[in-house]
Amino acid sequence: MAGKIRIGISGWRYPPWRGKFYPKGLRQAGELTHAADKLSSIEINGTFYSLQRPEYFARWRDATPDDFVFAVKGPQLITHVKRLKDAQTPLADFFASGLLALKHKLGPILWQLPPSFVFDPERLSAFFDLLPRTTHQAAKLAQEHDPCLTGRAYLEADAERPLRHAMEIRHNSFCDPAYIKLLRHYQIALVVADAVEWPRLMDVTADFVYVRLHGSEKLYASGYGPEALAEWAARLSAWAHGQQAQDTHIGAPAATCNRDVYVYFDNTIKVRAPFDALSLMALTGQSQRSTQPTLF
Numbered sequence: 001m002a003g004k005i006r007i008g009i010s011g012w013r014y015p016p017w018r019g020k021f022y023p024k025g026l027r028q029a030g031e032l033t034h035a036a037d038k039l040s041s042i043e044i045n046g047t048f049y050s051l052q053r054p055e056y057f058a059r060w061r062d063a064t065p066d067d068f069v070f071a072v073k074g075p076q077l078i079t080h081v082k083r084l085k086d087a088q089t090p091l092a093d094f095f096a097s098g099l100l101a102l103k104h105k106l107g108p109i110l111w112q113l114p115p116s117f118v119f120d121p122e123r124l125s126a127f128f129d130l131l132p133r134t135t136h137q138a139a140k141l142a143q144e145h146d147p148c149l150t151g152r153a154y155l156e157a158d159a160e161r162p163l164r165h166a167m168e169i170r171h172n173s174f175c176d177p178a179y180i181k182l183l184r185h186y187q188i189a190l191v192v193a194d195a196v197e198w199p200r201l202m203d204v205t206a207d208f209v210y211v212r213l214h215g216s217e218k219l220y221a222s223g224y225g226p227e228a229l230a231e232w233a234a235r236l237s238a239w240a241h242g243q244q245a246q247d248t249h250i251g252a253p254a255a256t257c258n259r260d261v262y263v264y265f266d267n268t269i270k271v272r273a274p275f276d277a278l279s280l281m282a283l284t285g286q287s288q289r290s291t292q293p294t295l296f
Helices: 028-036 054-062 076-081 088-096 099-105 121-130 135-142 177-186 226-240 273-283
Strands: 005-010 041-044 069-073 106-112 165-168 189-195 208-215 260-265
Touching (some): 005 226, 028 041, 041 260, 054 099, 069 099, 076 088, 088 099, 088 135, 099 106, 106 189, 121 177, 208 226, 226 260, 226 273, 260 273
Parallel strands (some): 005 260, 106 165, 165 189, 189 208, 208 260
């Protein structure tokens, strides 16, 4: 059986989308439900800027269909400020902030490095060693949170599930077979990032593939036409069926196995992301869940 392909968007609260993707008259509180009725996954990016609260994650969980999945972006405090150093307590705070309240809807965790971060195998290895690989490990780590979270921490896993991690790089020094080897050793997915300013690598390094489509002509703004979307659809199908995408690889071929694929459109500025996501869903044989607006 082929892996599951999930196609969605990065974030969902964008005022310019109102009256275009979101129907006129739709309250802001209903925007997530509207998006989730059409797409199969959304990347939560507010977690990058600040710690959220358990009740927010629970609200997002309850506002989406039962088979919906969220990807969650790791905090910039860890990736950009501390640059992966001294990450134990910030990681505990992140997992204590409420991720486990998503329960079975918690999908991959995205770690986005800044453009100035160069390939440092020792620092990466030390960080990867800290990452929890199951929900029970995450709950145990969360118990080490900073005292400032006392009274607002979520520390329980409702079931034992695997956790998946993906890393996005933005510096050419990562175009090194040693990086691919390191990711495979730790079973961290290399993020396939389509953007004009950063490397676009397509090596498969884990049991899933994580794709971020930022706009390859103009960052966060340019859309994807029929030809480009058809090319991406072919890549997604190849990955889901255990094949390699015929593009830039710097490491040895990956083992052949069917893989889940997560795709997020981040070309959000000109309201292209949700419509490009729906077009790609159609090309991969997926239909949007609902065509009716949700007004509440």
